[in-house]
Amino acid sequence: VAIVGATGLVGRTLLQVLEERRFPLRELRLLASERSREKSLPFRGEQTAIEELSKERIKNLDIAFFATDAAISREFVPLTAGDGALVIDNSSAFRLEAGFPLVVPEVNGEEIFNHQRVIANPNCSTIQLVVVLAPLQRHFGLKRVIVSTYQSVSGSGQKGLDQFFAEVKGEHVIAPFYPYPIFGNCLPQIGAFDEDGYSEEEVKIMAETKKILGLPELPITATAVRVPVPYCHCESANVQLQLDFNLQEVRQVLAEAPGVVLVDGLTYPIPQQARGRDGVFVGRLRRDPSVERGINLWIVADNLRKGAATNAVQIAEVWIQEKERWEKLNR
Numbered sequence: 001v002a003i004v005g006a007t008g009l010v011g012r013t014l015l016q017v018l019e020e021r022r023f024p025l026r027e028l029r030l031l032a033s034e035r036s037r038e039k040s041l042p043f044r045g046e047q048t049a050i051e052e053l054s055k056e057r058i059k060n061l062d063i064a065f066f067a068t069d070a071a072i073s074r075e076f077v078p079l080t081a082g083d084g085a086l087v088i089d090n091s092s093a094f095r096l097e098a099g100f101p102l103v104v105p106e107v108n109g110e111e112i113f114n115h116q117r118v119i120a121n122p123n124c125s126t127i128q129l130v131v132v133l134a135p136l137q138r139h140f141g142l143k144r145v146i147v148s149t150y151q152s153v154s155g156s157g158q159k160g161l162d163q164f165f166a167e168v169k170g171e172h173v174i175a176p177f178y179p180y181p182i183f184g185n186c187l188p189q190i191g192a193f194d195e196d197g198y199s200e201e202e203v204k205i206m207a208e209t210k211k212i213l214g215l216p217e218l219p220i221t222a223t224a225v226r227v228p229v230p231y232c233h234c235e236s237a238n239v240q241l242q243l244d245f246n247l248q249e250v251r252q253v254l255a256e257a258p259g260v261v262l263v264d265g266l267t268y269p270i271p272q273q274a275r276g277r278d279g280v281f282v283g284r285l286r287r288d289p290s291v292e293r294g295i296n297l298w299i300v301a302d303n304l305r306k307g308a309a310t311n312a313v314q315i316a317e318v319w320i321q322e323k324e325r326w327e328k329l330n331r
């Protein structure tokens, strides 16, 4: 097994999740840029050396987790899969391409068996949204979705976190990652704007949600905002349903939905409680009086765990189980 981009925020969380879940692997290869050549990271009680990513080092793998940017994935993912490995890619490179499943196991796990050795891991904001929307779709049908995100700085990778903590300490930031200070601020821009005025993140959330839910015509609009919080993304979702509902029914559906943790009533989900956990926390359930069959929800999850590393490892686990079952049947 390899982690490409092992030194990054997602890569290091992958290491942690693989160790915690006792992922069945014989050897772990850690790859990153030439900047990390002298470094090592702990895994199962031992320091594992980081190697520089190269065409040679992605050979003879069973599974490769990519946690690098889309340009690196575009170059190295096809080579890795071409050599026979299953690749789970955290970048946006293949997410919307036909023939590349985009998977959240609780929602469309069956897609895991429908690939050419490359499975795309969705955007972090999309994952936590669809884990909540899928059970609502199954029980009541979705008519329209309006989502506004409050995304932590770790969603931008190490550079975002570095700028945030430097500003918290009052240090001068020489090469800031964000166009404005992030500490004490909110930035309604995540990625470049398109000709319609939507940011890249907003476009990803809308398109990926439709693909994962298998609802290409779903009316959905998104506003993505970066907020001065280190870890975990929050979302306010305003959802119009097809069927009548009462709030108690919705609570029950969500309480029983895989991956969802209902925190509703006198308390509500917050980033500091979601940090380090794998659930998608949902609360603040309210009927929206301004529209028929409308409901408001507040959704919080750890962007580095369920929003990235945990989801990727869950995909690999399902794939391994199915492969073993298939091999047993054919023995």
Ligand SMILES: NC(=O)c1ccc[n+]([C@@H]2O[C@H](COP(=O)([O-])OP(=O)(O)OC[C@H]3O[C@@H](n4cnc5c(N)ncnc54)[C@H](OP(=O)(O)O)[C@@H]3O)[C@@H](O)[C@H]2O)c1
Binding pocket: 004, 005, 006, 007, 008, 009, 010, 011, 031, 032, 033, 034, 035, 036, 053, 066, 067, 068, 069, 070, 072, 090, 091, 092, 122, 123, 124, 154, 155, 156, 157, 158, 159, 303, 304, 307, 308
């Ligand atoms: N952060 C999140 O919440 C999140 C959630 C979902 C998906 N993602 C996606 O996951 C990917 C990784 O994000 P991140 O937040 O972990 O970013 P990050 O903290 O900036 O880490 C980037 C990683 O890529 C490596 N890298 C950079 N240039 C390289 C090169 N030329 N060759 C090999 N490796 C190279 C870095 O290695 P060095 O340390 O050696 O530079 C580092 O390990 C991105 O595609 C991102 O969009 C992120």
